[in-house]
Amino acid sequence: MKERKKQRQSVPGYQKYTFKDFDTEFPNDEACLRFIAEQRWPDCRTMCGKCKAERKHYPVTGRKAFACDHCGNHIYPMAGSIFEKSSTSLRTWFHAMYLMGQTRCGISAKQIQRETGVTYKTAWRMFKQIRTLMSEDIRLEGSSVEADEMYVGGKDKNKHFHKRVDSGRPGKDSPKTPVFGMVERGGRVIARVTPDVKAKTLFPIIKERVLPSSTVYTDEFPVYGWMKLETHGYVHRRVQHQQNVYVMGDAHTNSIEGFWSLVKRGIGGVYHSVSRKYLQSYLDEYAFRYNRRDSNEPMFVSLLGQVSERAN
Secondary structure, three states, X not given: OOOOOOOOOOOOHHHOOOHHHHHHHOOOHHHHHHHHHHHHOHHHEEEEOOOOEEEEEEEOOOOOOEEEOOOOOEEOOOOOOOOOOOOOOHHHHHHHHHHHHHOOOOOOHHHHHHHHOOOHHHHHHHHHHHHHOOOOOOOEOOOEEEEEEEEEOXXXXXXXXHHOHHHOXXXXXXXXXXXXXXXXXXXXXXXXXXXXXXXXXXHHHHHHHEOOOOEEEEOOOHHHHHOOHHHHOOEEXXXXXXXXXXXXXXXXXXXXXXXXXXXXXXXXXXXXOOOHHHHHHHHHHHHHHHOOOOOOOOHHHHHHHHHHHHOO
């Protein structure tokens, strides 16, 4: 018999950068600091504030600084970044970023605490700061865009009586938090926490983020009809979920609903619950991963690239 070739399994991009690779590239704080400096100032050449000219800078032993090779004036690679004024080891920061970049469903601050050995307060602060790197201001450039809304929050029956909506005394956080999302088919996603799901709230998001003449696919939620998208240059197609119709030709919202599934399973399985105050940062985290799901660049490398881009 002819031997069958053993099929090679494709390795996801986020798994191509192993902890062994991380440990080799960033063995100590000095290596991490040099990486940040190289990212911000290629070849460590930048304008010297004292010489008023572009100079080569070299690391200063025992300090988180680089010195001008001409006058000795110091520059600080961590200034303006999420690492500024942090007493936590820079390698610990990188380790936390590696952990957050390697997971597909998210990782809790408690797990970061266990993995890195820092206090929970420190882990939470790093967790919060790293997620700021994942917020993106993008527009959807695809010609086919799906839009849908969802609600995040526990069920009334699982809440304490005074926090239930129908208790007669609704608590401050009793209503679920509305979220509006759009995804270009085969492309990127945008998810935003909104105060409500009224047409006057959702339409400006569509107008700002979706190119004119695009085809917008939605379900039968009346608000999408009230927007009158056709009068603004869009092609609007709807699918009737209430009639158990989920796909009609190329009209469906399966892509955005798949993203909602990732978010809900991640929040429920990893974080268990998220307050309205921090929900947007969690959505940014899931959108950041989703938008790079097919990238050959490891997620950790993408995160590191955001550090220099966001530094002041």
